[in-house]
Amino acid sequence: MESSWLEAHWTRPFYLAFAFGLALGLLQAIKLYLRRQRLLRDLRAFPAPPTHWFHGHQKFLQEDKMEKLEEVVEKYPYAFPCWIGPFNAFFFIYDPDYAKTFLSRTDPKSQYVYKFLIPGIGKGLLSLEGPKWFQHRRLLTPAFHFNILKTYIKVMAQSVNMMLDKWEKICSTKDTTIDVFEHINLMALDTIMKCAFSQETNCQINSTHNPFIKATFEMGKIIFYRVYSFLHHNDIMFKLSSKGRRFQELIQVLHQYTEKVIQDRKKSFKDGMKQGNLQEKKYQDFLDIVLSAQAENGDSFSDDELESEVKTFMIAGHDTTSTGITWLLYCLALNPEHQEKCRDEIRGILGDGSSITWDQLGEMSYTTMCIKESLRMIPPIPSISRELNKPLTFPDGRSLPAGMTIVLSIWGLHHNPAVWKNPKVFDPLRFSPENSDQRHPHAFLPFSAGPRNCIGQQFAMLELKVAIALILLRFKVTPDPTRPPVFSNHIVLKPKNGVHLHLKKLPEC
Numbered sequence: 193m194e195s196s197w198l199e200a201h202w203t204r205p206f207y208l209a210f211a212f213g214l215a216l217g218l219l220q221a222i223k224l225y226l227r228r229q230r231l232l233r234d235l236r237a238f239p240a241p242p243t244h245w246f247h248g249h250q251k252f253l254q255e256d257k258m259e260k261l262e263e264v265v266e267k268y269p270y271a272f273p274c275w276i277g278p279f280n281a282f283f284f285i286y287d288p289d290y291a292k293t294f295l296s297r298t299d300p301k302s303q304y305v306y307k308f309l310i311p312g313i314g315k316g317l318l319s320l321e322g323p324k325w326f327q328h329r330r331l332l333t334p335a336f337h338f339n340i341l342k343t344y345i346k347v348m349a350q351s352v353n354m355m356l357d358k359w360e361k362i363c364s365t366k367d368t369t370i371d372v373f374e375h376i377n378l379m380a381l382d383t384i385m386k387c388a389f390s391q392e393t394n395c396q397i398n399s400t401h402n403p404f405i406k407a408t409f410e411m412g413k414i415i416f417y418r419v420y421s422f423l424h425h426n427d428i429m430f431k432l433s434s435k436g437r438r439f440q441e442l443i444q445v446l447h448q449y450t451e452k453v454i455q456d457r458k459k460s461f462k463d464g465m466k467q468g469n470l471q472e473k474k475y476q477d478f479l480d481i482v483l484s485a486q487a488e489n490g491d492s493f494s495d496d497e498l499e500s501e502v503k504t505f506m507i508a509g510h511d512t513t514s515t516g517i518t519w520l521l522y523c524l525a526l527n528p529e530h531q532e533k534c535r536d537e538i539r540g541i542l543g544d545g546s547s548i549t550w551d552q553l554g555e556m557s558y559t560t561m562c563i564k565e566s567l568r569m570i571p572p573i574p575s576i577s578r579e580l581n582k583p584l585t586f587p588d589g590r591s592l593p594a595g596m597t598i599v600l601s602i603w604g605l606h607h608n609p610a611v612w613k614n615p616k617v618f619d620p621l622r623f624s625p626e627n628s629d630q631r632h633p634h635a636f637l638p639f640s641a642g643p644r645n646c647i648g649q650q651f652a653m654l655e656l657k658v659a660i661a662l663i664l665l666r667f668k669v670t671p672d673p674t675r676p677p678v679f680s681n682h683i684v685l686k687p688k689n690g691v692h693l694h695l696k697k698l699p700e701c
């Protein structure tokens with residue numbers, strides 16, 4: 193039977209649309225196939241661990257198993273291609289010479305981390321590129337001048353002592369095993385808020401600040417998950433997922449918190465300008481510098497940029513240091529002989545710790561070696577990444593093309609047995625002057641190196657020293673064998689369920 197006129201005309205557009213969709217799908221499949229073939233060709237000089245045909249290596253990266261990475265580092269010298277699904281690969285490096293070549297260039301940050309980070313914290317120093325990055329870096333560098341850092345020692349000591357007073361109260365009333373990470377996090381937030389923003393938040397006592405800390409933690413986790421889950425690389429897919437919806441809520445929490453800090457400060461900045469008493473302050477803190485730049489030339493610093501920088505420094509300034517102090521304390525709890533040596537040194541220099549000076553901190557050589565060794569063993573930032581803007585040739589002659597995402601695994605580098613003898617052993621003497629002399633300058637990179645190194649590294653080292661000195665003067669720490677910490681591998685390497693340590697109050701000297 194012949195089809196009716198109506199049937200013929202309605203089905204035709206449907207077939208056309210179907211054929212068009214099919215052609216598009218086919219084209220996409222060919223594109224993906226060619227992409228895979230190109231990647232296989234570009235990476236063929238570098239052997240890789242066995243991969244799953246669909247997930248690639250993403251499972252082992254998401255499982256928070258740092259030991260797995262160590263096994264790969266041992267088996268595959270210098271570097272390995274890490275497949276994220278069937279059509280994408282990141283190139284992991286962990287060799288000092290490779291790191292040197294990589295860090296001496298100015299490739300942009302990898303879109304896979306920063307594209308996912310920017311909706312959360314905005315475009316601050318961490319994620320800016322080109323002339324804008326240079327302008328902000330030059331503007332903000334004076335905020336870390338050592339004359340300013342010196343004035344922070346007292347502020348840091350106050351925050352640490354406030355935390356230790358809390359620990360003393362806990363010790364006298366109940367079981368003395370606590371999650372130190374939770375406390376150290378609030379202490380570090382308190383410190384950065386006072387130092388960089390001159391804000392007395394009282395956050396160690398007032399728990400309304402906890403949502404900000406929790407949001408920072410959760411956001412880091414979601415971003416890291418997204419980087420290694422290729423199905424969530426697509427914005428629409430991510431926004432529709434439960435993690436994407438949660439991410440939007442977290443953005444709001446961070447926005448509200450920073451917005452309040454900025455508005456409060458803008459108000460007092462204006463009041464200060466009106467009364468002409470800005471000069472009375474001993475130093476210009478981070479926010480003074482940015483607000484002055486904005487007041488002088490609004491075009492060079494928009495409100496959005498201001499908010500992004502505030503968020504960046506608030507998060508980068510407390511998240512990394514709190515993690516660093518926590519892991520340092522954990523390392524010393526596991527190694528009581530080194531803890532005791534630090535305590536002896538600190539007592540000899542600081543007495544009862546009632547006042548601390550810049551020079552005294554400089555004398556703590558054994559404690560500084562322990563800090564460096566803990567940053568080697570558990571680097572708070574376990575990896576950094578860039579996207580090559582031109583081909584790169586490593587010192588051994590092997591090359592990679594432009595467009596490749598390179599991940600410098602700081603964890604891998606710090607645990608590379610070709611660089612560090614017995615990398616799993618906590619041995620602060622690795623950092624004695626005679627043992628450091630011969631070491632490759634790119635073997636130890638907790639703060640990265642080159643033009644985009646950490647702007648806050650002196651601040652961080654200062655805070656780590658003040659915190660550990662005051663903690664060890666008042667407490668002896670031992671691990672809780674029933675609750676060993678588990679790594680939660682995101683942008684910052686945090687403990688998944690906290691770090692539980694047993695505290696013993698020491699008699700006052």
Ligand code: HEM
Nearest residue numbers: 317318508509512513516572573576639640644646648652
């Ligand atoms: C133990 C503590 C810290 C560690 C381990 C650490 C580590 C790092 C690393 C590895 C980078 C390079 C990131 C990359 O190349 O993608 C970096 C950059 C950065 N850090 Fe830190 N950091 C610490 C503390 C701080 C503090 C206290 C601040 C601020 C007060 C800070 C602010 C920044 C900023 C703004 C950048 C970006 C610099 C730029 O690109 O010009 N960091 N940090």
